[in-house]
Amino acid sequence: xxxxxxxxxxxxxxxxxxxxxxxxxxxxxxxxxxxxxxxxxxxxxxxxxxxxxxxxxxxxxxxxxxxxxxxxxxxxxxxxxxxxxxxxxxxxxxxxxxxxxxxxxxxxxxxxxxxxxxxxxxxxxxxxxxxxxxxxxxxxxxxxxxxxxxxxxxxxxxxxxxxxxxxxxxxxxxxxxxxxxxxxxxxxxxxxxxxxxxxxxxxxxxxxxxxxxxxxxxxxxxxxxxxxxxxxxxxxxxxxxxxxxxxxxxxxxxxxxxxxxxxxxxxxxxxxxxxxxxxxxxxxxxxxxxxxxxxxxxxxxxxxxxxxxxxxxxxxxxxxxxxxxxxxxxxxxxxxxxxxxxxxxxxxxxxxxxxxxxxxxxxxxxxxxxxxxxxxxxxxxxxxxxxxxxxxxxxxxxxxxxxx
Amino acid sequence: xxxxxxxxxxxxxxxxxxxxxxxxxxxxxxxxxxxxxxxxxxxxxxxxxxxxxxxxxxxxxxxxxxxxxxxxxxxxxxxxxxxxxxxxxxxxxxxxxxxxxxxxxxxxxxxxxxxxxxxxxxxxxxxxxxxxxxxxxxxxxxxxxxxxxxxxxxxxxxxxxxxxxxxxxxxxxxxxxxxxxxxxxxxxxxxxxxxxxxxxxxxxxxxxxxxxxxxxxxxxxxxxxxxxxxxxxxxxxxxxxxxxxxxxxxxxxxxxxxxxxxxxxxxxxxxxxxxxxxxxxxxxxxxxxxxxxxxxxxxxxxxxxxxxxxxxxxxxxxxxxxxxxxxxxxxxxxxxxxxxxxxxxxxxxxxxxxxxxxxxxxxxxxxxxxxxxxxxxxxxxxxxxxxxxxxxxxxxxxxxxxxxxxxxxxxxxxxxxxx
Numbered sequence: 049x050x051x052x053x054x055x056x057x058x059x060x061x062x063x064x065x066x067x068x069x070x071x072x073x074x075x076x077x078x079x080x081x082x083x084x085x086x087x088x089x090x091x092x093x094x095x096x097x098x099x100x101x102x103x104x105x106x107x108x109x110x111x112x113x114x115x116x117x118x119x120x121x122x123x124x125x126x127x128x129x130x131x132x133x134x135x136x137x138x139x140x141x142x143x144x145x146x147x148x149x150x151x152x153x154x155x156x157x158x159x160x161x162x163x164x165x166x167x168x169x170x171x172x173x174x175x176x177x178x179x180x181x182x183x184x185x186x187x188x189x190x191x192x193x194x195x196x197x198x199x200x201x202x203x204x205x206x207x208x209x210x211x212x213x214x215x216x217x218x219x220x221x222x223x224x225x226x227x228x229x230x231x232x233x234x235x236x237x238x239x240x241x242x243x244x245x246x247x248x249x250x251x252x253x254x255x256x257x258x259x260x261x262x263x264x265x266x267x268x269x270x271x272x273x274x275x276x277x278x279x280x281x282x283x284x285x286x287x288x289x290x291x292x293x294x295x296x297x298x299x300x301x302x303x304x305x306x307x308x309x310x311x312x313x314x315x316x317x318x319x320x321x322x323x324x325x326x327x328x329x330x331x332x333x334x335x336x337x338x339x340x341x342x343x344x345x346x347x348x349x350x351x352x353x354x355x356x357x358x359x360x361x362x363x364x365x366x367x368x369x370x371x372x373x374x375x376x377x378x379x380x381x382x383x384x385x386x387x388x389x390x391x392x393x394x395x396x397x398x399x400x401x402x403x404x405x406x407x408x409x410x411x412x413x414x415x416x417x418x419x420x421x422x423x424x425x426x427x428x429x430x431x432x433x434x435x436x437x438x439x440x441x442x443x444x445x446x447x448x449x450x451x452x
Numbered sequence: 453x454x455x456x457x458x459x460x461x462x463x464x465x466x467x468x469x470x471x472x473x474x475x476x477x478x479x480x481x482x483x484x485x486x487x488x489x490x491x492x493x494x495x496x497x498x499x500x501x502x503x504x505x506x507x508x509x510x511x512x513x514x515x516x517x518x519x520x521x522x523x524x525x526x527x528x529x530x531x532x533x534x535x536x537x538x539x540x541x542x543x544x545x546x547x548x549x550x551x552x553x554x555x556x557x558x559x560x561x562x563x564x565x566x567x568x569x570x571x572x573x574x575x576x577x578x579x580x581x582x583x584x585x586x587x588x589x590x591x592x593x594x595x596x597x598x599x600x601x602x603x604x605x606x607x608x609x610x611x612x613x614x615x616x617x618x619x620x621x622x623x624x625x626x627x628x629x630x631x632x633x634x635x636x637x638x639x640x641x642x643x644x645x646x647x648x649x650x651x652x653x654x655x656x657x658x659x660x661x662x663x664x665x666x667x668x669x670x671x672x673x674x675x676x677x678x679x680x681x682x683x684x685x686x687x688x689x690x691x692x693x694x695x696x697x698x699x700x701x702x703x704x705x706x707x708x709x710x711x712x713x714x715x716x717x718x719x720x721x722x723x724x725x726x727x728x729x730x731x732x733x734x735x736x737x738x739x740x741x742x743x744x745x746x747x748x749x750x751x752x753x754x755x756x757x758x759x760x761x762x763x764x765x766x767x768x769x770x771x772x773x774x775x776x777x778x779x780x781x782x783x784x785x786x787x788x789x790x791x792x793x794x795x796x797x798x799x800x801x802x803x804x805x806x807x808x809x810x811x812x813x814x815x816x817x818x819x820x821x822x823x824x825x826x827x828x829x830x831x832x833x834x835x836x837x838x839x840x841x842x843x844x845x846x847x848x849x850x851x852x853x854x855x856x857x858x859x860x861x862x863x864x865x866x867x868x869x870x871x
Binding site: 073277 | 643
C-alpha cells in the first residue's frame with residue numbers, strides 16, 4: 049500500500065489495477081452482493097450521506113460502491129498506511145470521495161486533515177473503525193455529531209471509546225456494535241486476522257516459521273488466531289496474557305503461557321494483539337534477543353514503545369516493510385510495517401470471504417439505522433443475530449449445493 | 453526490456469536493491485556462512501568453473517557468492533525464465549560475476565541463456581531440474597564429454613539423471629542433492645509447503661479455513677502443502693497414483709480419491725507431482741466456478757494451460773498474476789501462468805530452508821571436485837549430510853545427545869552366540 053501518485057496517466061494505470069482488485073473482491077463477496085441488491089431496490093439509501101472509515105482496500109471499496117449504487121453519497125477515509133492507493137484512485141474515478149492522504153510520507157497531521165475533510169461532508173451515518181472519526185468529531189466538531197443518525201463499529205477498541213462518549217453524554221446517537229457479532233468474533237478475529245497476520249509477516253520477511261520461537265502478546269480472539277496459525281505452521285508459541293483464565297486457555301490450546309518479561313528473552317518473532325496502549329515497554333524490548341522481529345496485530349504503533357525505539361536506536365530500512373533498529377549495544381530489532389497493523393499495512397488484510405460476511409453485516413446495520421433508527425440497541429442486536437443466522441445459512445446452502 | 457546505462461541512478465538503485473536482498477539472506481544463513489564457507493575455502497575450488505543454474509533470486513545469488521569467494525569461476529543462469537530477479541542479476545554483475553540471465557524472459561530467451569551458459573564451458577554444474585545438464589548433452593555433445601560433475605537440486609532433475617544413467621548416457625558423476633535428507637525433508641516439505649500456501653493466499657487474498665483444497669501428488673512437496681493446509685482448517689483432498697503414498701495420505705487424515713472427485717468441489721487446487729499435466733481436460737471438465745489453480749512442482753506444465761486455453765471461450769487477466777479462463781459459465785483462475793507459484797508469485801522458499809539446501813549443493817560441488825567418483829548417480833555421503841544438520845542445530849544452540857554404548861541393540865551378543 050505504498051505506491052505514490054504523481055501524474056494523470058500513472059493515476060489511470062493505478063486506478064485500473066485498483067479496479068481489478070475490486071472486481072476480484074466482488075467476485076468473492078456473494079453475501080454482500082445479495083444484501084446490496086435488496087437495499088438498492090428499496091431506495092432506502094437515496095441521498096443519504098455515509099462516511100466510511102474502514103481501511104481503504106478492495107473489500108471496503110465493495111461496500112462503498114454498493115452504497116453508492118443505492119444512491120448514497122459516500123465518502124471514505126483511512127490513515128495513509130491503511131490506504132491501498134490503487135483502490136483509492138479507482139474509487140475516486142467512480143465518483144466516491146476518498147479523503148485519504150495517499151503519499152507515502154503522510155504524517156499524522158495529514159491524516160487528521162483528511163479526517164476533518166470527511167467530517168465536513170456531514171455524514172448521516174458513520175461506518176467507523178476504532179472510533180477514529182467519532183472521537184475526532186467529539187473533540188473538534190461536536191455539531192457534526194448531532195447530525196449523525198447512527199454509527200457502526202466493529203473493533204473492540206472503538207466500541208470502548210464510543211461507550212465512553214455515550215456515558216459522558218457527548219454522543220447521543222445509535223451505535224451498532226458489530227464487534228460482538230459471532231461473524232466478527234469467530235471468523236474475522238478468530239480466523240481471518242490470524243491467517244493474514246502470520247502470512248503477511250512471512251511474505252515480508254521470507255523467513256521460515258517452523259521451529260521458531262513466537263511470542264503472542266494478548267490472548268483474545270485475535271491473539272488466539274495468530275497463535276493457532278503460527279503453531280499450525282510449526283512455530284513454538286509462547287503466550288503472554290494478563291487475564292489468568294485466558295492464559296490458562298492458551299495452555300489448554302497447547303501453547304506456553306508466560307509473562308512478557310519471562311518470554312521476551314527467547315522471542316524470535318513477537319506479535320502484539322492486545323488492543324492496549326504500550327503493551328510492550330522499553331524493558332521488554334531490552335530483554336529481547338538480537339534480531340527479534342516485531343509485528344503489531346492489534347491497534348498498531350500505540351501497542352509499541354515507538355518513542356523509545358526512535359530515541360535510543362539507529363533506524364535503517366532494510367527491505368520493503370522491514371526497518372532495522374540498532375541499539376548502542378549492537379543489538380538489532382526488526383520492526384515490520386513501521387509498527388502498523390501488519391496484515392493491513394503490509395498485506396491485503398483479512399481474507400475476502402470472511403470480510404464479505406462482515407460487510408454484509410455493515411450494510412444490514414446501515415439499513416437498520418435508516419429504517420429503525422429510534423429502536424433500542426438491544427433490539428438492533430437481536431435483529432443482527434437473526435441476520436447473522438441468515439448469512440451463515442446461505443453460506444452453508446451454497447457449499448452444500450456445490451457438493452451435490 | 454529497458455536498457456539501463458550502467459552509471460544511471462536507476463541502475464544503481466537496482467544494484468543496491470539486489471545487494472540489500474542478498475545481505476538479508478546473509479543474516480539468516482548460519483550454515484552457509486559457517487560450515488560451508490569453512491569447507492569450500494580450502495583452496496580446492498580456485499579457478500574451477502562452476503555453473504549455478506537455479507531460480508535466480510537472492511538466495512541463489514548468495515550461494516554463487518560463497519563459491520566465488522572461495523575462488524571458483526562462477527557462471528550464473530536461471531532455471532526458469534519467470535523466476536529471475538533483475539536487481540539480484542545486477543548486484544551479481546556489479547561484483548564481477550558472469551550472469552547469463554535477464555528478468556522477464558520467455559522460453560526462447562531462456563533457452564538461449566542456457567546455451568550461452570553451456571558455451572562458457574563449466575566443469576561442474578549446480579543444476580535445477582537438470583535443465584542445463586540435459587541441454588549440454590543434447591546440443592553441446594563435445595562439452596558434455598568434458599563435464600566433470602553435476603549436483604542436482606530437484607526430484608524432477610534426479611529422475612532425469614537416473615533416466616540418463618539407465619540409458620547409458622551419463623559419462624560423469626552426478627550427485628542428487630535432492631536425495632540428501634537435509635534437502636528433501638526440509639526444502640520440499642516445509643519450504644514448499646509454507647511458501648506455496650503463502651503465495652496462493654497473497655495472490656488471491658482468500659482463506660484456507662473451511663475450504664476444500666485438493667493437492668495432486670503426495671510426495672514431500674504435496675505432503676507439506678497438505679499438512680499445513682489441514683492444520684489451518686482446510687478439508688484436504690489428495691490425488692496420488694502411488695498406492696503406498698496414497699495409503700499414507702489416508703493415514704495422515706487426508707481425503708484420498710480420484711482426481712475428478714477431488715477437484716470437483718475444490719476452491720483451490722495445487723499440483724505437486726513433479727511430472728507433467730497433473731491436471732488436464734478430465735479435471736477441467738468438472739472444476740467448479742471460480743476455482744484457483746496453482747502449481748508447486750518443477751514444470752510449468754503441471755497445470756495443462758495449453759489445453760485449458762484451447763477449451764476456453766476467452767481468457768482474461770483478472771488481477772496481477774491471475775489468469776482467468778472462461779469456460780461456459782465457469783471461470784478457472786490460474787496463478788502465475790502455471791509456473792512454480794511460490795517462486796514466480798512469491799519470494800521463494802524461506803531463507804533458512806535454502807541455507808540447508810544450498811549447504812547440500814555447495815558441499816556437494818566441493819565433494820565432486822575433491823573426490824574421484826565413477827560416472828553415475830550418487831548420493832551425498834551421510835557424514836556430510838549429517839554435518840549440515842549438526843551445524844544448523846549448533847547455530848540454534850541445540851546440542852543433541854550422542855548414543856551411549858549401552859543403548860545399542862544386543863545383536864553383537866547374538867552374533868557371538870551364533871558363531
